[in-house]
Amino acid sequence: MVGHPASIEALATEFAKMPGIGSRTAMRLAYYVQSLTSEDAARLVDAIRTVKAKSRQCSICCNISETDPCPVCGDASRDRTTVCVVERVQDMTAIDSSGSYRGLYHVLGGRIAPLDGVYPENLNIDALVTRVKEGEIREIIIATNPDTEGDSTANLVADRLAPFGVTVSVLARGVPAGGQLEHAAKNTLAGAIEGRRTVKG
């Protein structure tokens, strides 16, 4: 039987670790890389290295940025009394592009998913508590994905913030349940921010 060359198999294995990439797609990507010119392959390698070398977590909000603090935390025109808590950086970009929110953000870096080995201590919750303790923040809007794991994460974050007297709200369930926030339409996100309801404080 015809096998794939070992180096192709090895690269496909790396691609298959990526989110949403199955084994067949991974193999196709490996052959794609093989078909690249040396210049194009070098450009891909450089792009990977540059991401690792230049980008890091913002020390305030855990956004991924090439500056610290990130451009959002450093933006003096933003409302510094409101913080929107999201799972991932892409969710932050999606919410901001709805045009309905001009406060700050906090990126959890995921959601609680014990089956995937993600526990509360793996998320950037302590950093959020530290920000709240500093006293400037009046409201926390929790904008985790509208599904079971996102809701559990929202509950846990709300519980952790309960002692500090800030208002904690969650997005209105105007976003379609079971979906992914990143894919929601802008007006869906705008409506969900408008209709957020207070759950504590």
Place this chain on the structure above:
Amino acid sequence: MVGHPASIEALATEFAKMPGIGSRTAMRLAYYVQSLTSEDAARLVDAIRTVKAKSRQCSICCNISETDPCPVCGDASRDRTTVCVVERVQDMTAIDSSGSYRGLYHVLGGRIAPLDGVYPENLNIDALVTRVKEGEIREIIIATNPDTEGDSTANLVADRLAPFGVTVSVLARGVPAGGQLEHAAKNTLAGAIEGRRTVKG
């Protein structure tokens, strides 16, 4: 509005060039790479470099291999009088795993698709003609994907081989039209090889 860091955008641009990767998936992959440990990112970079350094086209059949000739062309137990012509290496792997074919292969490296800038001269057709001219080959089975572009490619290859007196056959249209050969079930492929029909010679 919150943008993505320039290095993340640059990497997402590289990923978006890959087959089947849309802009949103590309962005997700870029953030995934950012989240890798330095060791895991280095492993990815090494895998890409190793593919480029070690694998090359077989000088006979244009298969991708770490040896030249490739293990298939070097396999003395195969029927050297029959050559199965495929678009891509993955198609060759799929056909071979059907267990119905034990001849040699020829990888065209794609299919004619003028809208994507792929013309006959971009495919490994001359190398196939050279093999046929050597005289050992009795039958060419053209196994391009069962869709419009694959059929056009098959017709062109059949026309190019017409002067040389070899039997040229195509796969039985047992494979579902409009689909991708790589995804076909093994028995679908086996049936298509069994039912191949002669179109020339």
